[in-house]
Amino acid sequence: MRKATRMAAAGLGVTSLMAISACGGGDNGGGGGDADANAWILTGGGWPAIEEDFNRWNESNEDAQIDVEGIENDSYKGQIRTAVGSGEAPTLIMSWTGGALLEYAEQDAVVDLTGETGDLEERVFDSVWQNGQVDGSTYAVPLNDVQPVVMYYNQEVFDEVGLEVPETWEDVEEAIEVFNENDVAPFSLAGGSVWPALMWLQYLTDRHGGEEAFQAVVEGEEGAWDNESILFALETMQDLGENGGFIESYNSVTADQNEDAQLLADGEAAMLLQGSWVYATINQDFPEFADSGNFGFTSFPTLEDGAGDPSNIVGNPANFWSVSADASEEEQQIAMDYISENLYNEETVDAMLEAGSLPPLNDIEEEIAATEDADFLEFSSQLVGDANHFQLSWDQAVASNVAQPLTDNLSGILRGEMTPQEFVDAMNAL
Amino acid sequence: MALPAVAFFGIFALIPLIGVVVISFMEWNVLGSPEWVGLTNWEAVLFDRPFTWTALGLTVTFVIGSYLFQAPVALLLGVFMAGQQRYRALLAVLYFLPLLFSSVAVGLTFQSLFSPNYGLSAALPFEWLPNDWLANSDLVMWVMIFVVGWCFVPFHGLLYQAGVRQIPQSMYEAATIDGAGRLRQFFSITLPQLRYTIITSSTLMLVGSLTYFDLIYVLTGGQPADAVRILPLDMYVTGFASYNLGYASVIAVILVAIGLTLSLLLNVLSGSSKMDSDKAGA
Numbered sequence: 001m002r003k004a005t006r007m008a009a010a011g012l013g014v015t016s017l018m019a020i021s022a023c024g025g026g027d028n029g030g031g032g033g034d035a036d037a038n039a040w041i042l043t044g045g046g047w048p049a050i051e052e053d054f055n056r057w058n059e060s061n062e063d064a065q066i067d068v069e070g071i072e073n074d075s076y077k078g079q080i081r082t083a084v085g086s087g088e089a090p091t092l093i094m095s096w097t098g099g100a101l102l103e104y105a106e107q108d109a110v111v112d113l114t115g116e117t118g119d120l121e122e123r124v125f126d127s128v129w130q131n132g133q134v135d136g137s138t139y140a141v142p143l144n145d146v147q148p149v150v151m152y153y154n155q156e157v158f159d160e161v162g163l164e165v166p167e168t169w170e171d172v173e174e175a176i177e178v179f180n181e182n183d184v185a186p187f188s189l190a191g192g193s194v195w196p197a198l199m200w201l202q203y204l205t206d207r208h209g210g211e212e213a214f215q216a217v218v219e220g221e222e223g224a225w226d227n228e229s230i231l232f233a234l235e236t237m238q239d240l241g242e243n244g245g246f247i248e249s250y251n252s253v254t255a256d257q258n259e260d261a262q263l264l265a266d267g268e269a270a271m272l273l274q275g276s277w278v279y280a281t282i283n284q285d286f287p288e289f290a291d292s293g294n295f296g297f298t299s300f301p302t303l304e305d306g307a308g309d310p311s312n313i314v315g316n317p318a319n320f321w322s323v324s325a326d327a328s329e330e331e332q333q334i335a336m337d338y339i340s341e342n343l344y345n346e347e348t349v350d351a352m353l354e355a356g357s358l359p360p361l362n363d364i365e366e367e368i369a370a371t372e373d374a375d376f377l378e379f380s381s382q383l384v385g386d387a388n389h390f391q392l393s394w395d396q397a398v399a400s401n402v403a404q405p406l407t408d409n410l411s412g413i414l415r416g417e418m419t420p421q422e423f424v425d426a427m428n429a430l
Numbered sequence: 431m432a433l434p435a436v437a438f439f440g441i442f443a444l445i446p447l448i449g450v451v452v453i454s455f456m457e458w459n460v461l462g463s464p465e466w467v468g469l470t471n472w473e474a475v476l477f478d479r480p481f482t483w484t485a486l487g488l489t490v491t492f493v494i495g496s497y498l499f500q501a502p503v504a505l506l507l508g509v510f511m512a513g514q515q516r517y518r519a520l521l522a523v524l525y526f527l528p529l530l531f532s533s534v535a536v537g538l539t540f541q542s543l544f545s546p547n548y549g550l551s552a553a554l555p556f557e558w559l560p561n562d563w564l565a566n567s568d569l570v571m572w573v574m575i576f577v578v579g580w581c582f583v584p585f586h587g588l589l590y591q592a593g594v595r596q597i598p599q600s601m602y603e604a605a606t607i608d609g610a611g612r613l614r615q616f617f618s619i620t621l622p623q624l625r626y627t628i629i630t631s632s633t634l635m636l637v638g639s640l641t642y643f644d645l646i647y648v649l650t651g652g653q654p655a656d657a658v659r660i661l662p663l664d665m666y667v668t669g670f671a672s673y674n675l676g677y678a679s680v681i682a683v684i685l686v687a688i689g690l691t692l693s694l695l696l697n698v699l700s701g702s703s704k705m706d707s708d709k710a711g712a
Contacts, residue, residue, distance in 0.1 A: 078460075078670050085461040103461055192565055194653055249546040251565035254651070257538065259545060268547065400459070404671040408655040415565065415654060 037327065037334040038067040039092035042076055042319075045277075046144055049351040057342055064334040066092070084109050089324040091331045092338070097131040097140055097320050098396035099218075099403070105134040110322040111332060114138045118340030127390035128317040128360040140320035141339055145357035146384050147276045147316040149199045151301075152261075155294040157184055157270040165271075165296065169207075169303045176245050179270055185247035187240065188269035190255035191414045194407050195395065197237065199273050201410065202314040202391055204233035207303040211312060211389040218397055225427040229307075234413055234420035241414060251415055258285055265289035273300065275315055279376050280356050297376060299383060313383055314391040318360055353377065360384055402430055447686065454679035461673070471676040475684075482681070484656055485664040488571070489640065492660050495575040496582075496639040501632065504583045508590020509620060522591075529584040537648030540577050564650055567657035574646055574658060581645060582638070586631045593627030594620060629700040636696070637689050661685050 039054065041047050047070065054068045069090075071079060077100075083089045084104060093110060095101050104110045114137045121129060124142055132140035153165050161182045166172045172186075179186045190196040205213050209229025216224035240246050247269050253259050255274075258281050264272040265286035272278070279297070283290045302310040321343075323335045344359055349367065352359050356373045358380050368377045384390065395403040409426050412418030418426075454471055458464035475482050511522045528536070543549045544563040551559035563573050597620065605615050643662040650658045652667060659667065661681055669678030 081460045081673065085463075107461055109461070192653070193651065247547075249560075249562065252544070252546050252562045254541060254545075256651075257542065259548065263547060401672045401674060404667055408653070411653045411655065415567070417567065417654070417656075 036065040036067050037091035037331040037338075038069070039321075039335075040069050040071050040076070040080065040090045040094060042073050042094075043070040044073065046352060046355055046357050049348060049355060050144060052351065053342070053345070053348040056347065057338060061337075064337060066334060066338060084324070084326075087326045089326055091324050091327040091335045093322045093324050094143070094319050095140060095322060096316060096392070096396045098392045099399045100396070101132070101140055101320070101322065102134060103399070104322060105139050109325055110139050111325050112137050112139060113141060113323065113336070113339070116336050116340060117141055120340070120343060123344065123361050123363055125360045125362055125384050125387075125390075127313070127384060127387040131317040131390065131392055132320050140322040141343065142318035142360055143321045143343060144319050144359070145352055146318050146360035146380070148313045148380055148383050148387075148390070149203070149273060149275050149315040150297050150299060150380065150383065152264060152272045152274060152278065152282070153296045153298065154264050154267055154270055154289070155296050156292070157267050157294075160184075165298055166301050167298075169301050172301050175270070176240075176243070180244040184267070185263070185269040186244070186271060187246050188253070188260045188263040188272040189246045189250040190253045190260035191241075191246065191250040192252050192254040193256065194411045194414070195393070196255055196260065196274060197410055197414055198394055198407075199275075199314060200237055200240075201230075201233050202394055203273070203300045204236050204303075205229045206312050206314065206389075206391060207300070207306040207308045207310070208232045209306070210308040211391060214391065214394065214397070217394075223428050225424040227424070230424060231420050234423055238413060238416060238420065241416065262286065265295075276358070276376075276380055279373070283356070283373075297379060309388040311386050312389045312391065313387045315393065316396075317390050317392055358384075402427075405430055450679045450682045450686075453675055454683050456676050456679075458675040459673045460675060464675075467676070471680050475677050475680040479677075481655075481659075481664070485659055485661050485681075488656075488658070489660040491571060492575065492642075493636055493639045495571070496579060496642075497632070497635050499575055499579045500583055500586060500635055501628075503579070504586030504631065505590050505624075505628075507583060507587035508592075509594050509616070511587060511591040512594035525587060526584045528581050529588075531581075533581065533645040534648050536577070536581055537645050540649055544573065565654070567654050570650060570654065570657050574649065577649060578639065578642060578645055582635070586635065589627055589631050590624065593624045597623045625700070629696060633693050633696050637693050640689050640692065641685060 041050050041054075051068055051070065054066055058065050076094075080089070080093065080095075081100075084093065084107075089109065093104070095104070101110075117138060120141055121138075125146070128142055128146055129138075132138055132142065155165075157179075158165060161178050161184065163175055163178055164171070166175050176186045189200070202214070205227075206229075209227065209232075213227045213229040216227065241250065247253065247263060253263065258278075260272055260274065261278050261282050262285070263269045265282060265288075282295060289295055299313070321335075321339060323332050323339075327335070344361060349359050349361070349364060353364075353367055353371045356371075356377070358368075358377050362385060365381075368374060368381055371377055391397075395406055398406060406427065409418060409423050413420065413423055453464065455466060455468060456464040457467045457471070507525060511518065511525070541564065545551075546560040546562065551561075561569065564570055601619050601623075602615055605619060610618065641662050642660075643666065646652075646658060646660070647663060647666070652659055652663050662685065665678050665681040665685065668674050668681060
């Protein structure tokens, strides 16, 4: 037995790999004979509002019950994938669209919802709605708030050096020079977490070459990474890193504990490119700065000779619902009724707005104006409404086996251990 | 009596282990159904994937570095805690604390401490402190070895404390009469008497750091990849970020093989299979 115990000690850590994948959500599958539909949502953030929405639905629809289960964010992606792969998916499958939705659609794991979504298509901003479509058919519909990436700034820092908030890339270059002379970092960046740097790569690529540059990557075109706009973005980022654009220690700053936002709030950095959720973070964690009147937000600067549409934005369009193809017809019907009759109902929209998050709808201007955070919500709503294209985060948009190398190689770019050409070659080789 | 143990081992170790070996011969991205591909995964992971060898190199550095750091510190701490000094009990409690903290909490705390903007470097005036401790490829491995060691030294210290307490006091008394100093007593009595504790502790340290995962993942997020991604992290990322279960299973089998070889080797080398009482004549 001693030998066996040793083997267990050595093997247990590694073999739990299997235990995890074998247990992932099998007991919660909706494929069985149970008449109730079911849905998995996440915990934390704005998700309690979604859960309450389901509770209200269940109270008023006794014969169309939907069981809801909250799952922790980090384990959700693995669990839902296992469940979908084994035909045990919940009736309503939540995704961030992009590569995952494409795979679901290719595997016929989700149902075509075209024409089954009531008046949602007219209500939701086009730039957001597009993300749920595959080859012109709707496979997923947005379910919560839209999260564009915006440029936050600290007005006090600009006042001290006598600068205006930059609107063009030329302004940015001038601002970098002035800030460096005054020992202020122009941009805070959580390079240690890598994904915030992806926002820079996305915006710079889009401003330089438009959304087509990355679309070629998503469509799997041969050698698509080797694109002059992507190379321009990578070169610009390395230049910002080496020549005082990003804060000096950017590779050590992480977003986990909002250090990047703190640097902005403390006036260590003048600007921060981050997702719209950081607005709530700053209000919550750094109320002094939020209430000082110095906390500002604007869109990403335009690039003078860039081919991209300056109205284009990047970020997370929303979380989306799809309906599982493995669910029974009855369950599917319940899910579709929920989507077409209930999504973004008045009560839920109010709850979202009250929490400072923005549903991607074009018919709620009055409601927005009445909220506490009207300034920011009106700004983001206009940004999303005017956007010609809403680029989903690249790490979500690409196939699952590309996302990790993308992060790894971008980290190499940030640390100056990889040249832009090496980056695109490595990505093309995948 | 052995039945529960056999059942436990079978369910939680043997069956998953067999599963992993089987999947290592399959191509599977979790969504579709697994497809038998023979030795393709093995060839790819071992010969067409340079990162496997990078990860293996990092693993070896991490295991050896952790051992060289943890073993002496734990031994000295254990010997100290077994003594009769003033405040010993109080200090022993303090030393023991790191073991009680969750690794996520430890990871996040050290992440904050190492921050060049808000961490220790903002509080203390040392010039060498502000540094990219967790982002610099040349430093982060040593930081990891230190933090992981900080967490596990108390446990091994405890093992050694128990070991030292087992050594009969009479041996020290006799040595004192023979005129042996404290240093001589340590090397001639304490160390030889602790040999089985050393074997146990070494096995746990080496195999433990070979498969160590959570604290490193929280502390570094797995970046920079070519400086921190030891095999267990590589396995996780390959399996659950890239969903290449075939490759991940190959890495898992490699880890099991190395772990088993290592612990068997330690046992053979130390002759513990003929382990007998070392108290005879004491």
